[in-house]
Amino acid sequence: MDARLRRVNKEISDCKNDKTSQIKIELFDESPFHLKGSFPGPEGTPYEGGLFEVDIVIPDSYPFQPVKMKFITKVYHPNVSSASGAICLDILKDAWSPVLTLKSTLISLQSLLCSPEPNDPQDAEVAKHYMTSKSSFEETATYWTQIYAGGPGPKEKKGKGVGGKGVQDEVAIAGLERAHVDRFETLGFERSKVIDALRRLNYRGPNIAQITDDRVVEELLK
Amino acid sequence: MGSDYEYSDDDGEYYDDEEMFDGTQDEGDDVDMDNFGDDFKVAGKGKRKSYEVDYDSLSQQAVEKLMQRDVDHICGIFGVDTDTANLLLRHMKWNKERLIEKFMDNATSVLVAAGVAAPEPASPPAPVRTHNNSAPNSSTTRRPTTRGSKLLSLASGSKSAKSPPSTPKPMQRQLSKKQDEPFVCQICFNDAPDLQTLSLGCDHAFCTECWTDYIVSKIRDESEHSIRCMAEGCALVAPDSFIRSVLLPETGADPEKQEFNEKTWSRLQELFVRHFVGCNSSLKFCPYPSCTNTVSCPSAASKSSLTTIVPTVSCGARGIGNSAQDPAQSQQASLGLQGKEHKFCFGCDIESDHRPVICGVARMWLKKCRDDSETANWIKSNTKECSACQSTIEKNGGCNHMTCKKCKHEFCWVCMGPWSEHGTAWYSCNRFDEKTGVDARDAQSRSRASLERYLHYYNRWANHEQSAKLSLDLYAKTEKKMEEMQITSALTWIEVQFMKKAVEEVDKCRMTLKWTYAMAYYLAKGNEKELFEDNQRDLEKAVEDLSELLESQIEAEQIPTLRQQVTNKTVYVQKRNEIVLEDTANGFLEGRWRWNVPVPGFDDPVETA
């Protein structure tokens, strides 16, 4: 039998038989080379309570070339693209070793959620948010966990930002303050444009003092 | 850095000026052209012209010899084996002096960093980032790194010890059954009792088959020559003898696989050579597909040299792939692209031959063309309307002298003006009259003038590029004409080659002309620029004349006259081209050229009111 197939099959069945593991690997359809992995968000992080799904593609020369993984679930994290779910992690690139497995790689993703590396970002805007204000970043990440990963939502915190069930709050998704968005909206700009501009400018925390209203208007007129 | 790095003290063989590949060889072309080519010699052969650089062409074997010399040198000094010397040199980017310095300072750390030896005793491999709680099976592959630490003690002692360190033997072939627990390959999970395994000095054992697949994948999928141990976090690098023993085992595998692996091995040798060449600024690998030659051009090794020379070089080979060099095909192939020599610029990757303009300015121009492509798009169009009757005319040859099929109006493709003004009253088409239409007080018209100025140069630039592309058609047409001539006249094959030579010359000169427009666009106003544009205009006129002659109808009785005319004009075009190239190159050497924009390596433009 094809060595790659033998190895992948063994990895899948090992993972199934491990009842203590939180890591799950399932087939999408018939192919053992396109899989769906999932794991719970780590405790004590903004991702706690969420379930994170990962798209797994096994390349032809696996395990000698790294497995391809990206998040299916939207994640607010400096090393994960907020748009595509692409992941920046060394073991998925040049630090890959053929002894690593799908399971061990998924565990690495789980631990990546515990320890972001904003200096080696996949999503520059999210990384800037993280560097500017960790608490504001965590609020947004928690909100994303709630609306995209089925998380419980913020633990009785001011209750702001979170809309009713099913209603997604664009301001909270962008990690911004409602008051700021409202203020520029009253100048006559479209709300979605204001949100985009403020997000691009990283209009958060101590940064707000650095950004003049003129600068925001300039960005809005682009 | 590799910039000031020389091959070795006893060198000289490869850089001997007398043996230099003579750049004028491209004048002579094929062997079978020799007796004919003499008609076209402009200047005496021999001395290098000011627009040429000294360079040397090296085969892959010649470069391998240079590498081997460095390896032998290191082996001799450090008392290590070839494998180790190779890994050390590759790690230090072939900077031998720095390697010796570092090795003398701390042999252990160099050996570890180069992946020859494992780090200090039996410490677990450095954990991969964000990988703290993972990979339960990686611990089972960890074994005490006895061999590694033994090597280390020897290596670190080499500083003071009289006897050189024994060469490390970082390879082990073993049968797994020697240990009490049964061996399971941690990659393929094979646990067959007779499983053959291999490990580097670190003792991370994996089955032979996994090693083979891994090495093949690294070389073929990643073009990687530095192949690390497969264990997670282990930084040992597989030495050449190990890779060789895996890919080319003595006990023959099935022939198909063996051939595949042999190809992989030779691909690896090429990767080694490419890496070596990339580490040395006076070497460059030939960019033509499937060519493995290298060009050595020390005079263009530094960035600053590129402000005074345009290092156009050729690796010595011709054609694309191996087929074009087949002598049976060469007669056919020599006409078209196929037989072209591997010409390239040593200083940049933008175009094979952008003489007379230097790399930096050529790059600047191409960037401008890219940025302004939207506005300039309309000119790229391959069709225009006749200025007299408005019927659509398609350009289908290299010549700018257009004759409308419908109304017989003759005009210039570039400026759309009547051709009569060009032919007799001279060729004012190459020079943009900057005085016209500029209203200094009107900002809008000024910006329009600047766009028009750009378009003037771009238009002519693009036209010559277009014509050169169309000259492939011209090649084909000319070939047909040459065949006809042989039938309708008494001329031999050799005697009709003047047509081919003329097409080649037109092609070549259009390239020169093309780049003169990039140069002229950036040249500061003044006498120098006017002289430059005078030379440009003379060449352009000569090229258009010859080009037109080539596209004219051939009547059998006129062939002897035509032959004389074409030959004369070809010589003249060649001469004009020489003048443009020579004068521009001299100008760079003398520091004569001034630009209207800042160019790195030149004085900033002086503001002229």
Ligand SMILES: [Zn+2]
């Ligand atoms: Zn194996």
Ligand SMILES: [Zn+2]
């Ligand atoms: Zn190892």
Ligand SMILES: [Zn+2]
């Ligand atoms: Zn070549």
Ligand SMILES: [Zn+2]
């Ligand atoms: Zn160049």
Ligand SMILES: [Zn+2]
């Ligand atoms: Zn017409």
Ligand SMILES: [Zn+2]
């Ligand atoms: Zn014209």
